[in-house]
Amino acid sequence: MLSRVADSIFWMSRYIERAENVARYIDVNFNITLGAESDNPLQWAPLVYTTGDHELFKELYGEGERDSVLRFLAFDDRNPNSILSSVNAARENARTARDSITAPMWEQINRFYLMVQSVAKSGAALHDPNEFCDAVKLNSHALVGHTYTTMSHGEAWHFSRVGRLLERADKTSRILDVQYYHLLPSINDVGSALDLVRWNALLRSTSALTMYRRVHGRIVPDRVADFLILDRDFPRSMRFCVMRAQDSVSEITGSRPGTFTCRTEQLAGRLRSEMDYTAIEDVIREGLHEYIDRFQLLLNGIGEALQADFLSPADHTKTPILQSQRQA
Amino acid sequence: MQYQAQGFDETFTSEGQPRPACEEFYRRLQMIGPDELGRRQQAAELQFRNAGITFNVYGHEDGVEKVWPFDIMPRVLDGAEWSSIEAGLRQRVMALNLFIDDVYNERRIIKDGVVPEELLRTSKTYRPEMEGFSPTHKAWCHVNGVDLVRDKDGQIYVLEDNLRCPSGVSYVLENREVMKRSFSQVFHGVSIAPVEEYPEKLLQTLQSVAPPSAHQPLAVVLTPGVYNSAYFEHTFLAQQMGVQLVQGSDLAVVDNVVFLRTTHGLHRVDVIYRRIDDDFLDPECFRKDSCLGVAGLMRAYRAGNVALANAPGTGVADDKAVYAYVPQIIKYYLDEEPILNNVPTYLCGDPQQRDHVLANLDKLVVKPTNESGGYGILMGPQATDEQRAAYVDLIRSNPRNYIAQPMLQLSTVPTLIGDRLEPRHVDLRPFVLAGEEVYVMPGGLTRVALNAGSMVVNSSQGGGSKDTWVLRN
Numbered sequence: 184m185l186s187r188v189a190d191s192i193f194w195m196s197r198y199i200e201r202a203e204n205v206a207r208y209i210d211v212n213f214n215i216t217l218g219a220e221s222d223n224p225l226q227w228a229p230l231v232y233t234t235g236d237h238e239l240f241k242e243l244y245g246e247g248e249r250d251s252v253l254r255f256l257a258f259d260d261r262n263p264n265s266i267l268s269s270v271n272a273a274r275e276n277a278r279t280a281r282d283s284i285t286a287p288m289w290e291q292i293n294r295f296y297l298m299v300q301s302v303a304k305s306g307a308a309l310h311d312p313n314e315f316c317d318a319v320k321l322n323s324h325a326l327v328g329h330t331y332t333t334m335s336h337g338e339a340w341h342f343s344r345v346g347r348l349l350e351r352a353d354k355t356s357r358i359l360d361v362q363y364y365h366l367l368p369s370i371n372d373v374g375s376a377l378d379l380v381r382w383n384a385l386l387r388s389t390s391a392l393t394m395y396r397r398v399h400g401r402i403v404p405d406r407v408a409d410f411l412i413l414d415r416d417f418p419r420s421m422r423f424c425v426m427r428a429q430d431s432v433s434e435i436t437g438s439r440p441g442t443f444t445c446r447t448e449q450l451a452g453r454l455r456s457e458m459d460y461t462a463i464e465d466v467i468r469e470g471l472h473e474y475i476d477r478f479q480l481l482l483n484g485i486g487e488a489l490q491a492d493f494l495s496p497a498d499h500t501k502t503p504i505l506q507s508q509r510q511a
Numbered sequence: 512m513q514y515q516a517q518g519f520d521e522t523f524t525s526e527g528q529p530r531p532a533c534e535e536f537y538r539r540l541q542m543i544g545p546d547e548l549g550r551r552q553q554a555a556e557l558q559f560r561n562a563g564i565t566f567n568v569y570g571h572e573d574g575v576e577k578v579w580p581f582d583i584m585p586r587v588l589d590g591a592e593w594s595s596i597e598a599g600l601r602q603r604v605m606a607l608n609l610f611i612d613d614v615y616n617e618r619r620i621i622k623d624g625v626v627p628e629e630l631l632r633t634s635k636t637y638r639p640e641m642e643g644f645s646p647t648h649k650a651w652c653h654v655n656g657v658d659l660v661r662d663k664d665g666q667i668y669v670l671e672d673n674l675r676c677p678s679g680v681s682y683v684l685e686n687r688e689v690m691k692r693s694f695s696q697v698f699h700g701v702s703i704a705p706v707e708e709y710p711e712k713l714l715q716t717l718q719s720v721a722p723p724s725a726h727q728p729l730a731v732v733l734t735p736g737v738y739n740s741a742y743f744e745h746t747f748l749a750q751q752m753g754v755q756l757v758q759g760s761d762l763a764v765v766d767n768v769v770f771l772r773t774t775h776g777l778h779r780v781d782v783i784y785r786r787i788d789d790d791f792l793d794p795e796c797f798r799k800d801s802c803l804g805v806a807g808l809m810r811a812y813r814a815g816n817v818a819l820a821n822a823p824g825t826g827v828a829d830d831k832a833v834y835a836y837v838p839q840i841i842k843y844y845l846d847e848e849p850i851l852n853n854v855p856t857y858l859c860g861d862p863q864q865r866d867h868v869l870a871n872l873d874k875l876v877v878k879p880t881n882e883s884g885g886y887g888i889l890m891g892p893q894a895t896d897e898q899r900a901a902y903v904d905l906i907r908s909n910p911r912n913y914i915a916q917p918m919l920q921l922s923t924v925p926t927l928i929g930d931r932l933e934p935r936h937v938d939l940r941p942f943v944l945a946g947e948e949v950y951v952m953p954g955g956l957t958r959v960a961l962n963a964g965s966m967v968v969n970s971s972q973g974g975g976s977k978d979t980w981v982l983r984n
Contacts, residue, residue, distance in 0.1 A: 185761050189774050278563075279737050282749035282756040286562075293563035338774065435774070493774045 184283070189342045190494035191280035195292070196330075196346035198273035202266045202299075203323035204354040205256050208233055210316035211388040215380060216249070227252040233354075233361045234264050250309060257312070258303040266319060270299045285333040288326065295322040341431035342493075348431075349486055352424035353479065355389055359411050360475045362388075366404075382407065389419045408471060409463035421478065422458045428485070429455045435493070446488040454481050516934045518663045519922040521586055532589035532982050539697045545930050552583045552927050555693040564685050566970055567740045579682055579743075580975035583694055586924045586937060586957040590704075590984040596659070596667060596941070597951045599851030602841060604655050604943045607672065607828045609844040611651040614827060615641045625843050626836050630860070633911050634833065635881050636675075636826030638789060640796060644813060646822045647720045648947050653820035654713070654784070655943040656680070656956075659851070661922035668854045668919070670938065672837070674821060674829040676786050678740075679956040680709060680942045681747035682976055686956075690978040704953035704981040709942070710751035713784075716946035717752075720818045721781045730782035731757045731771070735791070735803045740971065745786050759787070764807030767814040782818045783808075789823050820946075831880040831914045832858050859906050859913040868915040869906065872899045875915040877906070890966075892918050921966050924977065926959055936960045938968050939979065954979035 208230050216226055228247035231240045236255075239262060244251040258267045274296040281289055298318060302308050308315035327347070334340050362385045366378060382402045386392040391410060394417050399406040414420040429451040436444050443449040466474045516523050522533045529537035543551075556578070565576040588596075613620050614631060615638075621628045631637050656677025658670040687706050691698060714730065721728030731754050734745035749756035755771065763770050763777065770777035785792065791801040796809035811817045827833065835856040841849045857864040857875070868875060877889040889902045906913045923934035941955030957977040958968035968974040 184774055185755060185757060186772050186774055187758065187761050188755070275737070278742075278746075281746035282732075286750075290562050294561055297560070342774075 184338050184342075186494055188280045188283045189339065190490075191276040192283065192339050193342045193346035193489070193494060195273045195276035195280065195284075196343040197350040198269040198276065199292070199295075199323050199326055200347045200350040201264060201354070202269040202273070203320055204351070204358075205234060205264070205266050205269070206316040206319035206323075207388050207390070208358065209253060209256055209312050210320075211384045213312050213316075214387075215384045229361050229365050230256060233357050235357065236262055236264055253309050253312060257308065257315070267299055267303050270296050283339055285329065287329040287333045291322070291326045291329050295319075295326065298322060338435055341434045345428050345431045345435075345489065348424040348428040349482060349489075351419060352421045352428070353482055355411055355419050355421050355424070356475045356478055356482075358385070358388055359408065360472060363404075363408065363471060391417060391419060405463055405467060408466065412466060412474075413458065413461060413463060422455075425451065425455050425458055425482075432489070445492045447485060447492045450481065450485045450488050454478075454485065514925055514932050514934070516923055516925075518920050518934075519661060519665050520934055521588075521661070521922050521924045521937070523925070530587075530589075532592075532984070533587045535701050536585070536587055536697060536980075539699070539701075543696060548583065548927060549930055551694045555581055555583050555689050558689045558693060559685075562685075562689075563743075564682075564689075565743050567738060567742060568971055577970075579685070580961065580970065581686060581689065582926050582935075582959055582961075582975050582977050583690070584925050584927055584932065585690065585697075585978040585980050586939075587980045587982065588954060590982045593704075593953065593981045595850060597953075599669075599849070600657055600941055600943050600951050601949050602845060602847060602850055603657065603669070603672070603837065604652065604945050604949060606837070606841040606844050607655075607674065608649065608651050608945060610840045611822075611825060611828050612645055612649045613844075615644060615824060620840070620843055623843070625839050626833075630832055630836070631827065633860075634827050634830045636789070636824075636830055638824035638827070640809065641822075641824035647722070647818060650720055650945050650947075651822040651825045652828065653716055653720060653822075653945055655945065656940045657943060659939045659941065659955075660854075660919055663920040663922075665922075667851060669837070669851050670854055670919075671831060671834060672829045673940075675788060675826045676741075676821070677940070677942070678744050678786075679940055679958075680952070681744040683942070683952070683954065683956045683979065684709060684751070685747070686976060686978045701980070702983040704983055706952055706954060709952050710748065712944055712950045712952075713748065714752040714754070716944040716948075716950065717782045717784055717818075717820055719947035720820060722815050722818060725781040728781040729754075729779065730784060731755045731780055733757055733759070733762070733783050733785040733787055735759075735787050739786070741786060748784070754784075759802070759804045762805045762808070764805060764811050767807070767811045767816055769805070769808065769811045769817045780817060782820065784820045789826060792819075792823060826881075831856075831878055832860060832911065835914065854916045854919065857915045859910040859915065865906065865910050868913075869903060871915075872902060874918065876918050877902055877913055877915045880912055880914060890918065891915075919966075921960075921968075924957070924959065926961070926975075926977075928961075928963075933963065935963070936966050936968065937977070953981040 212227065212230055227249050230252055231237045231247055234256065240247065240255050243261060244255060255262050256265055259265045260268055262268060274292050277284060277289055277292045302315050330343055366381055379402065383392060386395050386407065389411060395407065395410050399410060410417060411420055413422045415422060417423055432448050432451050436448055438444050438448060443452055514523065523529055559581055560578050564579045566579055568577055610620065620626050652674040654677060656673040656679060658673065659667050660670050661667050683706055717730045718728045732745055732749040734742060734756055736758055746756055757771065761772050762780065763772060769780045771780055787803050790798045791803045793804050793806060793808040794801045795806050812819055834853065835858055838849045838853055841847060857868050859865045859868055872891045875891045877891065879887040889898060891899065921936040921938060924937050925932040926935040937957050937959045939955050939957050942952045944950040957979045959975045959977055960966055960968045961973060961975045
């Protein structure tokens with residue numbers, strides 16, 4: 184497929200996943216604040232750290248309080264990672280690849296875009312963000328569903344999946360990093376009295392509560408970290424995302440298992456096997472924050488390699504012409 | 512139903528009776544109340560909006576994309592009348608193809624004194640680069656949009672030929688699709704010629720003009736990008752044909768062969784349906800500052816390694832001054848009388864005709880010979896004295912660049928305005944494909960001027976559109 188189109192489809196999915204994750208953060212945080220004794224302004228600031236845009240936020244709004252955080256994360260078009268900006272960018276990418284995605288996919292993205300535009304205009308969501316966040320999640324899931332069921336599971340589909348999974352792995356790791364720090368400044372605090380409401384919220388912001396309970400039962404901090412980092416089957420865990428992303432890269436290149444033909448494959452395979460053979464005790468020994476920091480660097484490396492290998496390859500006209508670069 | 516047509520109405524006679532072709536449709540329409548009509552109209556608009564069926568308008572601040580304006584009342588054409596229009600279109604396009612091939616090669620028509628050499632020498636769209644070249648099947652204009660209007664006398668006239676990158680066909684298909692979904696009641700029991708074959712016929716046409724060496728020709732659609740006014744159409748056609756939509760930067764020319772840049776290296780391309788004007792096609796050959804095109808494309812083309820549709824240089828035949836000669840062109844190459852008439856046209860490049868134009872500016876429509884989209888037109892009878900005076904200067908300073916035609920009174924079709932039907936002026940753009948064979952899509956794009964009394968139907972200037980039915984009878 185065209186490199187440019189692969190690039191658009193990759194980013195289209197990535198931006199949609201980004202919008203969905205921001206909606207999850209807002210939604211869960213809003214629910215925590217309901218019923219709290221006072222509206223603690225500190226409650227909203229960590230959200231901006233979770234998306235990694237705290238510096239821009241400070242520049243635009245100064246101190247974090249509920250309304251400005253909500254506005255910044257949901258509807259501010261000066262924030263390139265707001266829900267509004269992400270959905271706009273996703274639609275623009277979809278528009279440039281409109282001939283390569285299916286009609287139901289395009290229509291879903293377009294409806295999503297129209298919904299966000301209209302809510303942003305009305306301003307109502309700032310007072311009651313639940314309904315809006317639900318709509319964002321549903322729209323995102325509808326797109327994933329349309330993509331799964333109407334697009335051939337070929338190269339374009341795999342690029343779309345890689346985009347979504349890299350974004351999701353990044354967001355799960357960020358939320359874990361920030362919220363964990365917030366809840367448990369040192370892992371040695373394990374065993375101290377748990378703020379169960381907030382631990383619940385952490386699991387719910389990754390929609391992991393039900394599945395976590397099923398696997399581990401009671402909420403225990405290092406089991407939560409284990410679940411969100413290393414669980415093999417939970418679709419929002421960091422390891423699951425890396426595993427499936429690596430599968431897709433292999434499908435794209437056609438390499439045999441255990442081999443690689445490009446940098447992307449090498450880096451993705453390496454991270455995957457490292458995670459395959461890591462236990463939560465190793466993570467805690469390294470330090471949760473340090474582990475996540477390193478994970479994010481490796482993940483970025485995969486994203487950069489993918490960009491270089493497939494999406495904006497160096498001028499092909501200087502390399503020999505191949506019908507395919509696959510190797511047996 | 513209260514409906515008062517003035518001039519020629521496509522649906523009703525001057526006595527207010529439905530025309531024979533519209534009887535069945537009218538009978539069905541009467542069973543539907545005005546409320547229901549309004550609801551159907553809204554449902555249709557919502558579909559266009561949700562599906563993101565848009566066009567881009569340059570220079571608008573509130574976003575460049577506009578939802579395609581659509582009116583739910585169809586325009587109905589009688590099957591027998593259509594047969595004769597179809598024959599006329601076929602004849603016209605065949606003659607124009609012969610003309611272009613002759614102009615760049617033997618120039619018999621000039622040597623025989625039928626078309627003055629001066630006219631071609633001064634044509635902005637004439638491409639000396641194409642001299643001595645003939646594309647496969649000598650087909651130059653593979654995709655044509657011919658603008659037709661019906662005057663108050665009930666006669667159909669050709670208003671202009673669009674041979675370079677005519678747009679609008681995607682909306683014909685979408686109009687029909689949305690109409691079927693939102694207004695299905697009126698379709699039952701009416702037999703309408705299908706338009707849905709078009710993408711298949713377009714692909715056939717493109718593949719039929721591929722270089723003979725290509726066994727399974729790979730065709731692509733070349734777009735200037737998302738900001739082009741017809742970007743929706745480019746994606747639509749690529750998707751419907753199942754071919755890739757590419758931008759200039761997706762293509763590379765190596766050793767006079769055109770390739771796609773893909774995630775797995777370079778792939779050879781055989782046919783390019785380009786929606787970029789000649790000027791921007793290849794910076795090596797035409798405009799040096801173009802970043803939309805592909806360097807070396809024309810070398811590959813001239814070497815016979817890739818087909819371009821429409822062929823570069825085709826624009827010479829839709830110069831509006833050349834248009835005036837089309838009846839002679841048909842007669843010269845086909846030895847037939849034109850089936851479709853031109854609108855009487857005065858060439859300002861001719862001193863006598865120019866004098867007539869300057870003396871009658873208040874009765875004539877003046878058009879630049881190489882604009883499209885309704886830009887640069889003077890509607891003499893509706894213009895102010897200052898506007899007319901400005902055109903006197905324009906015409907005197909560059910007479911070759913202007914033609915003039917009498918003001919036509921375009922026919923009307925009932926159109927839903929608020930909750931009632933009112934007459935609005937329409938034109939019709941049928942689409943004709945020409946490769947190894949000629950195909951005429953039944954009907955075409957009916958554009959409607961939504962403002963009362965207005966004759967300006969261009970969507971860039973506030974026009975709308977209607978589904979066009981060719982009845983099979």
